[in-house]
Amino acid sequence: MLVGVSGGIAAYKACELVRLLVKAGHEVVPLVTPAAEGFVRAATFDALARRSPTQEPYPHLARADLLVVAPCTANTLAKLAHGLADNLVSEAALAHEGPTLVAPAMNPRMWAHPATRANVERLRSRGVELVGPGEGDTAEGEQGVGRMAEPEEILERCTALLRPNNGSLHGKRVLVTAGGTREPLDAVRYVGNRSSGRMGVALAAEARRRGAEVTLLGANLAVPPPPGVEHVDTPTTADLEREALARADADLVLMAAAVADYAPAHASLEKRPKDGEPWRVELRPTRDVLRELSQRRTNGQVLVGFAADTGRRGLERAREKLHAKGVSLIVFNDVGRGDIGFDAAENEVTIVGRDGERRVAKAPKERVAAEIVDEAERLLEGHGRASAH
Ligand code: CTP
Numbered sequence: 001m002l003v004g005v006s007g008g009i010a011a012y013k014a015c016e017l018v019r020l021l022v023k024a025g026h027e028v029v030p031l032v033t034p035a036a037e038g039f040v041r042a043a044t045f046d047a048l049a050r051r052s053p054t055q056e057p058y059p060h061l062a063r064a065d066l067l068v069v070a071p072c073t074a075n076t077l078a079k080l081a082h083g084l085a086d087n088l089v090s091e092a093a094l095a096h097e098g099p100t101l102v103a104p105a106m107n108p109r110m111w112a113h114p115a116t117r118a119n120v121e122r123l124r125s126r127g128v129e130l131v132g133p134g135e136g137d138t139a140e141g142e143q144g145v146g147r148m149a150e151p152e153e154i155l156e157r158c159t160a161l162l163r164p165n166n167g168s169l170h171g172k173r174v175l176v177t178a179g180g181t182r183e184p185l186d187a188v189r190y191v192g193n194r195s196s197g198r199m200g201v202a203l204a205a206e207a208r209r210r211g212a213e214v215t216l217l218g219a220n221l222a223v224p225p226p227p228g229v230e231h232v233d234t235p236t237t238a239d240l241e242r243e244a245l246a247r248a249d250a251d252l253v254l255m256a257a258a259v260a261d262y263a264p265a266h267a268s269l270e271k272r273p274k275d276g277e278p279w280r281v282e283l284r285p286t287r288d289v290l291r292e293l294s295q296r297r298t299n300g301q302v303l304v305g306f307a308a309d310t311g312r313r314g315l316e317r318a319r320e321k322l323h324a325k326g327v328s329l330i331v332f333n334d335v336g337r338g339d340i341g342f343d344a345a346e347n348e349v350t351i352v353g354r355d356g357e358r359r360v361a362k363a364p365k366e367r368v369a370a371e372i373v374d375e376a377e378r379l380l381e382g383h384g385r386a387s388a389h
Helices: 011-023 042-048 074-082 088-095 108-112 114-125 151-162 198-209 237-245 289-295 311-324 365-388
Strands: 002-005 029-032 067-072 100-104 134-137 143-147 173-179 213-219 230-233 252-255 262-264 283-285 302-309 329-334 346-353 356-364
Touching: 002 011, 002 088, 011 042, 011 067, 011 151, 029 042, 029 088, 067 074, 067 088, 067 151, 074 088, 074 100, 074 114, 100 151, 108 114, 108 143, 173 198, 173 237, 198 213, 198 252, 198 365, 213 237, 237 289, 252 289, 252 365, 289 302, 302 311, 302 365, 311 329, 311 346, 329 365, 346 365, 356 365
Parallel strands: 002 029, 002 067, 067 100, 173 213, 173 252, 213 230, 252 302, 302 329
Antiparallel strands: 134 143, 262 283, 329 346, 346 356
């Protein structure tokens, strides 16, 4: 993604925007105009984008999925509207072929001027999107509309623009849980499991690729969450339960997380000192989040559970779980094998449905994720047809 920074005091807010974009997993190429350098140096943006300044000879001509100009001054706005190309940002805008998002920032009288109004209209008619400006105090102490939108809002619009609107899951809300929960024993110790979160992260990425609005509840992920999805940290079962139930109305739920079945009955807030005596721990059953979700299930929701178990008996138990937990599909994977499943790059699963089963041969988790989402989509479509009658 290209982030153009033009010369206004709001350039300092663009630092936060770049930081948020990088944190959300985007690769950012900052383009800083000479006027913007008067406020914040290009090296600052390169550092925030984790790039070395000499990475590319023509960074402004890089093919990118999105161009964001923030802040966009009245001068830069006029240049973009008329196709001038006299610095990195205006040249990038002329060469860029994908979506463009502009975050204007200027004095309220400049924003209200008919020349600026006409430039805004011109840009809009070409499909350029604007975010802000908002109302408030400007740097020079005037009141009115001209403040650059907040970095969080710009990030949100970037995410929405990057979501394909022709994907098969466009308009659907997808909730994915990934990783393994850890239940505290004391301030430093926990009861946990070996799940890395790779399968769930691959599912979130796949749903996002298909245009869905994705929330990923991550429990101690060993891999970074994919770009373009909302990521909420849920290290314990209680966290995961709370956040999942808050989103119980999603169209599709993929419960890939290895949620603890038992948690210590008593967790100490301090570290338990060693005293040579045995430490007896009582584990109590946790609430089954999948079951809770299935009880709250709204019409048409597709709910997918995962069963990490061993051997033939494991598959039979997965079939039983489908009915016992009231879910649409259960994805069974054999964790007794070392080459697939937990913490491995590949997986081999059996997708158990109410009207049949499908084995997915050993493949990278990304491929397996695509097969699982295919099955879930088939059920979503089925529901859609059923409710249309
Ligand atoms: N799960 C859940 N909440 C729990 C435990 C599990 O939502 N407290 C979900 C998992 O995310 C997974 C599914 O339930 O999608 C299956 O979990 P698993 O532990 O394999 O099955 P259990 O029902 O706990 O049965 P068992 O441990 O006896 O196999």
